[in-house]
Amino acid sequence: MTFINELSPIWQEKWKNAGFEAAMPIQEQMVPEMLAGNDIVAESPTGSGKTLAYVLPILQRVNPEKPATQAMIVAPSQELSMQIVNVLREWTEGTAVTVTQLIGGANMQRQLEKLKKKPTIVVGTPGRLNELVKSKKLKMHEIRMLVLDEGDQLMAREHRNVMKNLIEKTQHDRQLVLVSATITEEVELVADRLMQHPTRLRVTAEDMPAQGKVTHSFVKVDERDKTDMLRRISHIEGVKALAFVNNLDQLLMKENKLKFRDAKIVALHSEMKKDERKKALDLFRKGEVAVLIATEVAARGLDIDAVTHVIHVDVPQTAEQYLHRSGRTGRAGADGEVLTLLAYADERHYKKLSKQLPSKPVQKIIHGGKLVEGSSKTVAAKGNRK
Structure with missing residues (x-):
């Protein structure tokens, strides 16, 4: 679990308090690569610890003193984005890192009020993020890290154009990370066109710690x-x-x-x-x-x-x-x-x-x-x- 030592004392302490006995395989592989600033395509089964594999490096790399939104996590559904926000809130409690959720179906005005305060990290669904970017309320050029969770869903026909627009509005040197339980042809196209020499990571069900019968x-x-x-x-x-x-x-x-x-x-x-x-x-x-x-x-x-x-x-x-x-x-x-x-x-x-x-x-x-x-x-x- 060498990557834990690379984190600031505050995150090391949070890890210890969370009571994890060991890191999951995807965390062992992905955290060092993300900390190094590399673009990543990661395939790992549902329930294998993917969320924490990108949340920890984001927390380590953002600067809460800087009044700008530095990281964006995109998820295909409201439920998944809510779960990610819950994980982030748990980890950022008592720190200066701020998190805002931007999903469809929720009150737009309230979201705009929160955006004015320049949250450190935003988590959202494609439609709402796209609306906010189009109306110039959310500035993509400030984003240093962009994570696409369940990337195969985000790159399916329904969201593909919106996602490409969002990615193309970020700076060329930002970090782009895509995680999914299955890597599709659409995901590979994103990797080829929009990533700089992406690191490819793969964890299979066989690599996972012992499960029940x-x-x-x-x-x-x-x-x-x-x-x-x-x-x-x-x-x-x-x-x-x-x-x-x-x-x-x-x-x-x-x-x-x-x-x-x-x-x-x-x-x-x-x-x-x-x-x-x-x-x-x-x-x-x-x-x-x-x-x-x-x-x-x-x-x-x-x-x-x-x-x-x-x-x-x-x-x-x-x-x-x-x-x-x-x-x-x-x-x-x-x-x-x-x-x-x-x-x-x-x-x-x-x-x-x-x-x-x-x-x-x-x-x-x-x-x-x-x-x-x-x-x-x-x-x-x-x-x-x-």
Whole structure:
């Protein structure tokens, strides 16, 4: 953990007080590179400590005495930007470093008031940052460090032009850092065109410290019965599950059905208002609902503790996508389960995909209010023996 010694005493003290036993692999690799001022493209799984890997060097390199915004962190969703702000506020408490959040859906006037005070670091979403830059309220030429979190999302078609405009408005000698769980062609193009000799870093799931035991399983279910299966799972004692649906239309349909069925489930998607999203997340985090159902984009970067199950309501298209979503359970030494709701039409694709999994999936059913190994045939056979 050599990089800790390169930090100022105040940040060393904060690290010690945070109670971290060891740095994560991405932190070991990325902090020294960022402290050296290099442009970086870093690939590392969800939950691997990426946020702190760029927050620490930013805190070390900014000068809070200087009345200028020196670092900007861009995130694709409001939730992720709020999480980053929370991390920054925790670390900057009691210091002169100031942080302001600039996200869509929040009060613009209040944000402008805060910007006038020249916060040291700003964190925001592309649309709002772009508005503020266009209206000359946010000056990109003062930014010394620009971090793109979940860079593959930021460089997807929806945000690409806005992001290129923001980057091109910064000084040529600023530091540009892009982190993501997956590096796409768009990300590589950014690296080639807009970065100076970027350092490429990569951490895989295998490089991560020992996780808990993760079971891979599936329940056979008709496509039309998946919503009811989710409802039944939500009533199993001790379940705290993150459920993924492949597209927004499907999610909205399931959400509507579940509202009328006494299900301990909330949804998270892009069409919800900021306060609705916050309420849904709070209910899930507090354990008042058992299942949070979301699309991949809506769940990006969400840091939720003690997830017992990841549920693939739809079979993911690729093994990478399957493993990426599945990384949300079995963390910090706790065991977890990855459960796929398997419709007949997807069986062949799932069989092919499961060959790339760390362990062979087991078939399960809900029996006696629990998820147990077996098929409907085995339960029928046991019933006949009685």
